Amino acid sequence: MTSMMAFEDKSNEAVEVPTPGASMEEDAGFLLIALVVSLRSRDPSTQVGALVTDACGHILSSGFNRLSRGLDETSAGYRRDGAWLGTKYPYMLCAELDALLSCAGSDLRDHRLYTTLHPCHLCAKAIVEKGIGEVVYLEDKYPDKDFRIAAGRILAAAGVKARRPSVPWSADVVRALIRAARRE
Numbered sequence: 001m002t003s004m005m006a007f008e009d010k011s012n013e014a015v016e017v018p019t020p021g022a023s024m025e026e027d028a029g030f031l032l033i034a035l036v037v038s039l040r041s042r043d044p045s046t047q048v049g050a051l052v053t054d055a056c057g058h059i060l061s062s063g064f065n066r067l068s069r070g071l072d073e074t075s076a077g078y079r080r081d082g083a084w085l086g087t088k089y090p091y092m093l094c095a096e097l098d099a100l101l102s103c104a105g106s107d108l109r110d111h112r113l114y115t116t117l118h119p120c121h122l123c124a125k126a127i128v129e130k131g132i133g134e135v136v137y138l139e140d141k142y143p144d145k146d147f148r149i150a151a152g153r154i155l156a157a158a159g160v161k162a163r164r165p166s167v168p169w170s171a172d173v174v175r176a177l178i179r180a181a182r183r184e
């Protein structure tokens with residue numbers, strides 16, 4: 001073989017393309033990052049984090065639940081009780097939507113959305129319309145709520161796989177560690 005042959009033309013050979021399937025380590029790693037991101041939320045009752053990753057495993061964007069820009073970010077802005085217009089609910093931006101809105105890509109078929117909580121019905125629609133291929137979530141706190149059931153139907157109807165991998169750490173322990181580390 002001459003040195004020229006080092007650049008042998010292999011264009012006609014079958015090329016092994018990495019499949020977008022994730023390993024448990026990869027899932028656990030991205031969910032851990034999403035969990036760290038979630039703690040940027042100033043919502044005193046619920047902190048959710050989300051990431052959009054591409055087929056090569058790069059993080060394209062991240063998001064956390066927050067009030068829409070310009071609104072009162074103090075705890076008063078995160079009220080849960082009382083008349084709907086006075087609560088946080090109409091004004092909240094979900095972590096998933098935050099991550100999707102800051103993701104520049106237009107074709108996200110090979111992309112994955114990692115989130116610390118199963119998406120709601122509103123985010124499920126955004127995930128589907130944006131063309132995300134797969135949703136990986138850490139927790140599923142409201143499996144029997146209508147918005148969660150609707151979200152599952154929306155994702156399934158569009159063929160978006162949603163899965164909840166097991167992770168080798170406790171989300172509550174990680175949250176407590178991060179909060180403790182912040183105080184020091």
Ligand SMILES: [Zn+2]
Pocket residue numbers: 094095096097119120121122123124
């Ligand atoms: Zn949502």
